[in-house]
Amino acid sequence: MLVVEDVSFAYPGSPPLFEHLSLRAGAGEIIAVVGRNGAGKSTFLRLLNGLLRPDRGAIFAAGTPTAKLKINEIAALVGTLFQTPEQQLFAGTAQEEVRFGPLQFGLDKDVAERRVEAALRRCGLEGSGSVHPLDLGYAERRFVALASVLVNQPRILLLDEPQRGLDRIWLGRLETIIREEREAGRAIILVCHDMDFVLRNASAVLALGAGHPRLMETGAFFRDRDLVAQASVTMPARLQLEALLADRP
Amino acid sequence: MRSWSIHRPGSSALHRANPLTKLAALLLLAALLFVLPWPGAWAGTLLLLTAAFGLHIGGVVLRRYLVLATPFLIAVFIFHGLIVDRPDRMPLAAFLSYSQEGLTYAAVLGGRISLMLAGSLLFVATTHPAALLRSLDVARMPPGLSFLLASPLLLIDEFTKRAGAIRDAQQARGMRVNTFSDRLRALRLLTLPLVTLALADAQERSGVLNARAFRAFPRRAVLSPPPDTALERRLRHALVAASVLLVGCALWLR
Numbered sequence: 001m002l003v004v005e006d007v008s009f010a011y012p013g014s015p016p017l018f019e020h021l022s023l024r025a026g027a028g029e030i031i032a033v034v035g036r037n038g039a040g041k042s043t044f045l046r047l048l049n050g051l052l053r054p055d056r057g058a059i060f061a062a063g064t065p066t067a068k069l070k071i072n073e074i075a076a077l078v079g080t081l082f083q084t085p086e087q088q089l090f091a092g093t094a095q096e097e098v099r100f101g102p103l104q105f106g107l108d109k110d111v112a113e114r115r116v117e118a119a120l121r122r123c124g125l126e127g128s129g130s131v132h133p134l135d136l137g138y139a140e141r142r143f144v145a146l147a148s149v150l151v152n153q154p155r156i157l158l159l160d161e162p163q164r165g166l167d168r169i170w171l172g173r174l175e176t177i178i179r180e181e182r183e184a185g186r187a188i189i190l191v192c193h194d195m196d197f198v199l200r201n202a203s204a205v206l207a208l209g210a211g212h213p214r215l216m217e218t219g220a221f222f223r224d225r226d227l228v229a230q231a232s233v234t235m236p237a238r239l240q241l242e243a244l245l246a247d248r249p
Numbered sequence: 250m251r252s253w254s255i256h257r258p259g260s261s262a263l264h265r266a267n268p269l270t271k272l273a274a275l276l277l278l279a280a281l282l283f284v285l286p287w288p289g290a291w292a293g294t295l296l297l298l299t300a301a302f303g304l305h306i307g308g309v310v311l312r313r314y315l316v317l318a319t320p321f322l323i324a325v326f327i328f329h330g331l332i333v334d335r336p337d338r339m340p341l342a343a344f345l346s347y348s349q350e351g352l353t354y355a356a357v358l359g360g361r362i363s364l365m366l367a368g369s370l371l372f373v374a375t376t377h378p379a380a381l382l383r384s385l386d387v388a389r390m391p392p393g394l395s396f397l398l399a400s401p402l403l404l405i406d407e408f409t410k411r412a413g414a415i416r417d418a419q420q421a422r423g424m425r426v427n428t429f430s431d432r433l434r435a436l437r438l439l440t441l442p443l444v445t446l447a448l449a450d451a452q453e454r455s456g457v458l459n460a461r462a463f464r465a466f467p468r469r470a471v472l473s474p475p476p477d478t479a480l481e482r483r484l485r486h487a488l489v490a491a492s493v494l495l496v497g498c499a500l501w502l503r
Contacts, residue, residue, distance in 0.1 A: 049421050075423040087411055088418030090442035104423030134449055148422060 001187035007057035025187040032202035036232035039209030041191040050074035079154030085141040095129035101152040119151035139170040157188045199236040207231035254405045267477045268384040273488035278368040280492035283499035290360030297367040329355035378402035
């Protein structure tokens, strides 16, 4: 579904963020990209959605090399939820915000409306369609942004810190949506600082800023304490507790 | 993302000068407009733009000058030279006619705006907004007023980032920016959320400033004032006095 082949990237005048980075994300796979602040996690997502282009290497989305596609063409295959919801909402109502994508892709009006309704319902925003996004609470705004991505039904989902600032109910809703998307066969790339969330949801982890990045099965990543420390992330609470209990005489 | 802030760091005399001295020089430039004939205003513009190249900020200043001045100058020359009805109107071609008097007036108006614009760009390019804010505080300006003057410059980078984030979100949701009309549409879609966000942001910033006791005292203490010398202070007084004198003479002799 998503193939990253030998990708290298550096911002002009800065040392390389990635060199010879490769990974494959199949249908229904969830890869968590973790690492310290500034390790290049969000930059990696921008390479995947075409907002940045790699210096070397190639990226294939659903079998198509993204180098040959314009950003709006990549957007049909790759949906991105950015980090800060209020900086990506631009329409007058939540409904218009969600409708933006389908109209860009030239969907029939009735089909677009059905999709908008379904996306808002999935995100728990049935009654908020006519509200200005900035009049909504933080979590609702985040879900308007998520609905705006889901409505396009992209085959690859990029989620940048989707869980940040959500309470238990919204977090539960987010995890349900992620599970449904995985079951629907989407490949999901998740940038995340919350390792409990990673442990619960990701099938594999890509740690940036900890030597040469390589894809590891989630359990194996957290068993490698040195790598976890190098990546500058915390151990999930459950695993910390398990370790404490195991150390007890 | 490329910043729209025009300030470029440097070590030239103009960069090192106290922002208030540069403001006083700008005041003198404004006063000169009262007495300079229009060729002088255009020559002054050329001189300032050339000076910008000498200070290694020529590229950014010239680019901004052209972006800001060109539409205005074209409009002024068309309006006063070709549209406004004057007694000396002469046929030009087909249904078009021109007025020499109108064109001269356009040259006067255009020259004045052009000179002020070039001077202001030179000021903004060599003065960091934070240094301007600090120097206004040193000059015992009310904090609200100095913030009002400097905040638009301080917010340029912030709004550039926001505009970039919105543009990225729109493109990542399939918006095309291939043709000129696509870009115009994108600009329209960008403007409204930027204004809305600016209004929402203003309320939040005002709350933050109040929470930090922004106007608790009529004057603010400045921990790191921009460098200032006795010579510069005298120069500032001379520049202000010369400005007043120039405007006074121009009005007296009118």
